[in-house]
Amino acid sequence: MLLVKKFGGTSVADAECIRRVAQRVREDADAGHSIVVVVSAMGKTTDRLISLAQEVNGDPHDREYDQLLSTGEQITISLLAMALHALGVEAVSMTGPQAGIKTDDSHTKAKITAIEPERVQENLNDGKVVIVAGFQGLNPSSDVATLGRGGSDLTAVAMAAALKAERCQIFTDVDGVYTADPRVVGPARKQTMVSFDEMLELASMGAKVLQSRSVEFAKKYGVELEVLSSFEHKPGTLVKEVSDMEDVLVRGVAADKNQAKVTLRGVKDTPGIAARIFTAVAQAGVNVDVIVQNVSDHGETDISFTVPREDIKRVRELLTAMSELELREIQYDDSIAKVSLVGVGMRSHTGVASEMFKALSENQINIQMISTSEIRVSVVINEGLADTACRALHTAFGLDAEPTAS
Ligand code: ASP
Numbered sequence: 001m002l003l004v005k006k007f008g009g010t011s012v013a014d015a016e017c018i019r020r021v022a023q024r025v026r027e028d029a030d031a032g033h034s035i036v037v038v039v040s041a042m043g044k045t046t047d048r049l050i051s052l053a054q055e056v057n058g059d060p061h062d063r064e065y066d067q068l069l070s071t072g073e074q075i076t077i078s079l080l081a082m083a084l085h086a087l088g089v090e091a092v093s094m095t096g097p098q099a100g101i102k103t104d105d106s107h108t109k110a111k112i113t114a115i116e117p118e119r120v121q122e123n124l125n126d127g128k129v130v131i132v133a134g135f136q137g138l139n140p141s142s143d144v145a146t147l148g149r150g151g152s153d154l155t156a157v158a159m160a161a162a163l164k165a166e167r168c169q170i171f172t173d174v175d176g177v178y179t180a181d182p183r184v185v186g187p188a189r190k191q192t193m194v195s196f197d198e199m200l201e202l203a204s205m206g207a208k209v210l211q212s213r214s215v216e217f218a219k220k221y222g223v224e225l226e227v228l229s230s231f232e233h234k235p236g237t238l239v240k241e242v243s244d245m246e247d248v249l250v251r252g253v254a255a256d257k258n259q260a261k262v263t264l265r266g267v268k269d270t271p272g273i274a275a276r277i278f279t280a281v282a283q284a285g286v287n288v289d290v291i292v293q294n295v296s297d298h299g300e301t302d303i304s305f306t307v308p309r310e311d312i313k314r315v316r317e318l319l320t321a322m323s324e325l326e327l328r329e330i331q332y333d334d335s336i337a338k339v340s341l342v343g344v345g346m347r348s349h350t351g352v353a354s355e356m357f358k359a360l361s362e363n364q365i366n367i368q369m370i371s372t373s374e375i376r377v378s379v380v381i382n383e384g385l386a387d388t389a390c391r392a393l394h395t396a397f398g399l400d401a402e403p404t405a406s
């Protein structure tokens with residue numbers, strides 16, 4: 001069986017962790033499996049590299065930023081190869097470019113455009129464990145590009161798809177996907193299975209177990225994922241197509257504290273204005289999430305929207321430069337959180353939103369914005385109330401108790 005196994009930063013944080021990963025890989029190799037291992041940078045290496053960059057230049061060029069960040073994963077691959085050699089396992093390390101991972105030219109959040117896995121395949125055929133650096137690939141200018149934070153998950157899924165691996169296992173510091181963040185919600189429970197769509201919503205809503213782009217990719221190419229603990233030997237959570245799963249109403253609660261709210265006051269209420277604003281924001285590579293526009297008053301309206309907190313500086317610069325909009329005021333609020341309920345059962349049931357608002361009101365939590373999808377209801381609230389909201393919703397939707405078999 002061909003396995004792609006991905007180990008995140010905490011799983012390879014120091015030499016001892018790396019030896020433990022090597023041991024675990026050896027068990028699978030001894031069992032006769034072909035193995036590709038994808039690794040992240042050790043511990044907080046990527047964060048450290050980012051702050052180093054900031055110390056020498058507050059606004060580094062994207063190319064150099066990627067050049068720097070990609071080194072984190074390169075440390076891990078070579079060390080893991082050495083650790084496997086020490087156990088007598090044949091292994092070879094490869095950077096993203098060496099492994100044939102091609103990207104587009106958008107530095108710092110590049111998309112994978114193709115994988116040419118021949119070299120990886122040859123080494124697998126020779127019976128070697130192939131260790132691939134996550135989070136990077138080669139762009140059209142033959143420069144190294146990184147895939148965005150958490151991008152090693154994407155490397156693993158894309159590799160699994162390209163090699164038609166039987167399974168893609170994501171080893172991490174949590175042992176699966178929970179009904180809520182167990183550090184915040186005491187009674188949170190580990191799920192046996194979640195659907196791709198639910199995982200996608202949960203991931204993009206701030207459940208940081210898997211990077212959302214990796215889940216999209218897995219869904220598109222039908223790569224079954226397993227999220228499991230790198231520290232314990234026990235089953236994790238399977239992420240797969242929904243067909244054979246029970247349609248629960250609410251699968252989980254997630255909070256995203258990484259958003260900021262922008263409010264534009266006195267926006268001219270004429271066709272084309274919103275298009276101008278959001279085209280500019282999109283062209284700056286900023287993902288807008290929730291958008292709310294008020295009713296018009298004397299030809300003017302207010303528009304609020306949320307963006308990732310890290311992009312607020314970019315958005316601020318861009319909106320300030322658009323003086324032709326003649327806005328009355330622009331407000332920024334980075335003390336918000338988005339709390340979401342997710343479940344495929346919402347496709348066929350009503351009343352989730354009203355139940356949610358009721359539970360929030362009973363806890364005196366004010367709702368600033370609301371957005372929904374087919375299988376999700378999200379509210380933007382004050383960041384300081386996010387934990388309370390998660391606990392209240394977890395209880396209100398019956399997630400505290402084990403589900404009864406249906
Ligand atoms: N090292 C990168 C990060 O910290 C990629 C990853 O870990 O997935 O975001």
Ligand code: MG
Nearest residue numbers: 008009040150
């Ligand atoms: Mg990660």
